[in-house]
Amino acid sequence: MTPTTIAAADAPDFVPGAPPPATLVADIWRGISRENPILVQFLGMCPTMAVTNTLANGIAMGLATLFVLVGSGLIVALFSKYIAHEVRITSYILIIATFVTLADMILAATFPEISRALGPFMPLIVANCLLLGRAEAFAAKVGPVRAVADGLGMGLGFTASLALLSTIREVLGRGSLLDHDLFGPRFEPWVFMVMPPGGFFTLGLALLGLAFIIELRKRRAGRIA
Amino acid sequence: MSHLAWIFVSTLLVNNFTLVMFLGLCSFFGVTAKIETAWRLGLANTFVLLLTAIGAWTLNNYVLTRTPFLRTIAFIVVIASGVQVVEMAVKKYFPILFRQLGIFLPLITTNCAILGLALFQTARHYTLVESLVFAIGAGLGLTLALSLMASIRERIEVADVPVVARRMGLVLVVASCLSMAFMGFAGMGSAP
Amino acid sequence: MTVTHQHGAPAMAAPGKGTPAWRLLVTLAVAGALSGWLVATVYDLTLPAVRRHAAARLEGAVREVLHAPVRWDTLYLVHDALTRTAPAGDLDQTPKAYVGYDADGRRLGVAITAAEPGFQELVTLMIGFDPATGTLIGFTVVEEKETPGLGDKIERDSAFTGQFAGRVPPLTGVKGHAGTTPSEVQTITGATISSRAVIRIINHAIERWRPLLDTWDRGGSS
Numbered sequence: 001m002t003p004t005t006i007a008a009a010d011a012p013d014f015v016p017g018a019p020p021p022a023t024l025v026a027d028i029w030r031g032i033s034r035e036n037p038i039l040v041q042f043l044g045m046c047p048t049m050a051v052t053n054t055l056a057n058g059i060a061m062g063l064a065t066l067f068v069l070v071g072s073g074l075i076v077a078l079f080s081k082y083i084a085h086e087v088r089i090t091s092y093i094l095i096i097a098t099f100v101t102l103a104d105m106i107l108a109a110t111f112p113e114i115s116r117a118l119g120p121f122m123p124l125i126v127a128n129c130l131l132l133g134r135a136e137a138f139a140a141k142v143g144p145v146r147a148v149a150d151g152l153g154m155g156l157g158f159t160a161s162l163a164l165l166s167t168i169r170e171v172l173g174r175g176s177l178l179d180h181d182l183f184g185p186r187f188e189p190w191v192f193m194v195m196p197p198g199g200f201f202t203l204g205l206a207l208l209g210l211a212f213i214i215e216l217r218k219r220r221a222g223r224i225a
Numbered sequence: 226m227s228h229l230a231w232i233f234v235s236t237l238l239v240n241n242f243t244l245v246m247f248l249g250l251c252s253f254f255g256v257t258a259k260i261e262t263a264w265r266l267g268l269a270n271t272f273v274l275l276l277t278a279i280g281a282w283t284l285n286n287y288v289l290t291r292t293p294f295l296r297t298i299a300f301i302v303v304i305a306s307g308v309q310v311v312e313m314a315v316k317k318y319f320p321i322l323f324r325q326l327g328i329f330l331p332l333i334t335t336n337c338a339i340l341g342l343a344l345f346q347t348a349r350h351y352t353l354v355e356s357l358v359f360a361i362g363a364g365l366g367l368t369l370a371l372s373l374m375a376s377i378r379e380r381i382e383v384a385d386v387p388v389v390a391r392r393m394g395l396v397l398v399v400a401s402c403l404s405m406a407f408m409g410f411a412g413m414g415s416a417p
Numbered sequence: 418m419t420v421t422h423q424h425g426a427p428a429m430a431a432p433g434k435g436t437p438a439w440r441l442l443v444t445l446a447v448a449g450a451l452s453g454w455l456v457a458t459v460y461d462l463t464l465p466a467v468r469r470h471a472a473a474r475l476e477g478a479v480r481e482v483l484h485a486p487v488r489w490d491t492l493y494l495v496h497d498a499l500t501r502t503a504p505a506g507d508l509d510q511t512p513k514a515y516v517g518y519d520a521d522g523r524r525l526g527v528a529i530t531a532a533e534p535g536f537q538e539l540v541t542l543m544i545g546f547d548p549a550t551g552t553l554i555g556f557t558v559v560e561e562k563e564t565p566g567l568g569d570k571i572e573r574d575s576a577f578t579g580q581f582a583g584r585v586p587p588l589t590g591v592k593g594h595a596g597t598t599p600s601e602v603q604t605i606t607g608a609t610i611s612s613r614a615v616i617r618i619i620n621h622a623i624e625r626w627r628p629l630l631d632t633w634d635r636g637g638s639s
């Protein structure tokens with residue numbers, strides 16, 4: 001006999017406000033598509049514009065954020081039981097800041113050129129609202145495996161968006177991709193693209209494009225239904 | 226141009242924190258629907274930036290001298306606590322402002338501009354006076370950018386915008402135009 | 418079965434109950450200690466690599482600017498005088514000069530770093546200078562954030578950077594034609610401010626360091 005509702009007393013592990021159950025693959029895919037950090041949630045804007053001037057920088061920032069998302073999600077999920085409610089935000093910030101510092105040091109030791117190009121935006125990952133948001137809304141309320149899956153999904157989504165934006169900016173603004181010259185010496189690069197306004201513009205174009213596609217889908221669905 | 230004047234003009238205009246250095250964008254896109262909230266938040270940010278400049282300078286010179294690798298953690302924890310204190314003070318002494326700012330006051334903690342100020346100030350080895358001038362320039366630059374964007378957005382609200390461009394798409398293109406305008410300040414302050 | 422828990426989902430402490438202050442402090446203290454230990458450990462592990470990279474960069478710049486010296490001495494500017502002994506305290510902040518020698522022990526020149534605002538942000542140069550003849554050997558850009566494609570030509574345009582060899586500071590910039598005297602250099606078309614910044618930085622640096630180096634040469638410091 002399957003009860004249709006469960007009283008709170010019958011499900012002692014029920015956490016109020018916990019995210020609905022889903023498969024791990026669904027958890028990962030959600031971060032890439034429906035809840036994409038940049039294109040849908042508009043979180044983590046600061047690094048987005050600043051580091052997307054080349055593809056290498058964009059991917060490096062994306063992967064660093066992925067590392068911090070997965071690491072902090074895991075630790076928060078493992079220890080949220082022991083962290084008292086009043087100090088949870090400070091604790092999450094501490095955990096996130098630790099992983100960011102680790103990522104920064106490892107990057108400086110292994111890829112010094114990229115570390116210099118990213119500059120102060122590496123430690124600024126700490127201020128990325130995405131991390132605190134995921135820790136508070138998700139990782140604290142689920143088990144470690146799901147938290148890691150969610151961090152992976154969000155990180156991959158973040159990296160994918162950064163890669164898309166940086167590709168556009170680097171190809172148009174420098175005529176190269178990953179420092180490989182694409183168009184030869186006669187190409188006049190659209191310098192605007194690698195400068196600050198280009199960052200805003202590229203993201204704006206991407207969002208306009210996305211809104212256009214969603215609108216098309218809605219109309220097509222409206223016509224068929 | 227004297228060094229302090231260059232720091233101020235450069236941070237306010239040439240390297241405006243929001244439109245050129247891409248810091249403080251969450252509030253730039255989130256809070257600029259109405260101009261009253263926008264400039265008030267800008268001033269609240271300026272106040273927090275000044276406190277951060279002093280705090281970061283103190284940490285760098287007296288606490289972190291032997292453990293520079295703890296810098297990020299120390300900064301963010303101090304900022305989080307500082308914002309908590311400011312929040313309590315605003316709630317007690319300016320209750321109307323507190324209600325107006327709402328959730329955006331604690332969100333100042335994750336405002337990249339605050340941490341960014343501390344990190345840039347450290348990287349450039351600014352003295353205390355230079356840091357304070359830097360903070361004032363940054364805060365006023367933030368307020369300027371927020372006010373500009375808010376005034377434009379208020380106008381857009383009553384304009385006939387195509388469905389596809391509503392909300393973020395158009396706002397970002399507007400931001401890119403503002404940023405382009407600020408690029409016109411480049412070269413200001415460097416000797417002829 | 419509609420149980421909504423995930424396995425391993427921990428139950429959170431209910432808000433509003435008010436946990437005792439000591440528990441809050443213990444949580445924060447433990448978290449802080451663990452985090453500090455982890456960061457310190459990784460710092461120790463990565464420090465050798467980071468130091469190696471920084472030394473390689475410095476070496477690259479000095480080699481380029483002094484035309485491949487075999488070895489160089491580092492002089493520190495302490496209390497307005499040059500000295501061979503490293504001062505106590507933050508070495509990063511102490512201005513330094515690198516005196517390069519070739520295989521025969523002859524002095525090739527002195528490399529100094531200087532930074533000033535350019536078009537967009539600070540431009541940092543390493544300048545090679547021969548105090549004996551009073552001429553420049555060359556310069557290399559350590560750090561710049563000028564306009565890509567225009568201002569950053571101060572780094573990438575070899576026609577611009579190459580003309581500094583053998584010039585006599587203080588330099589003046591001329592537009593549109595090559596320099597006619599040993600103190601003139603041609604600025605980059607479309608990047609006047611960045612070019613002028615380079616000239617200004619070099620002039621100020623030489624002005625600052627030349628008397629110190631002359632004193633040093635006369636044996637004024639140990």
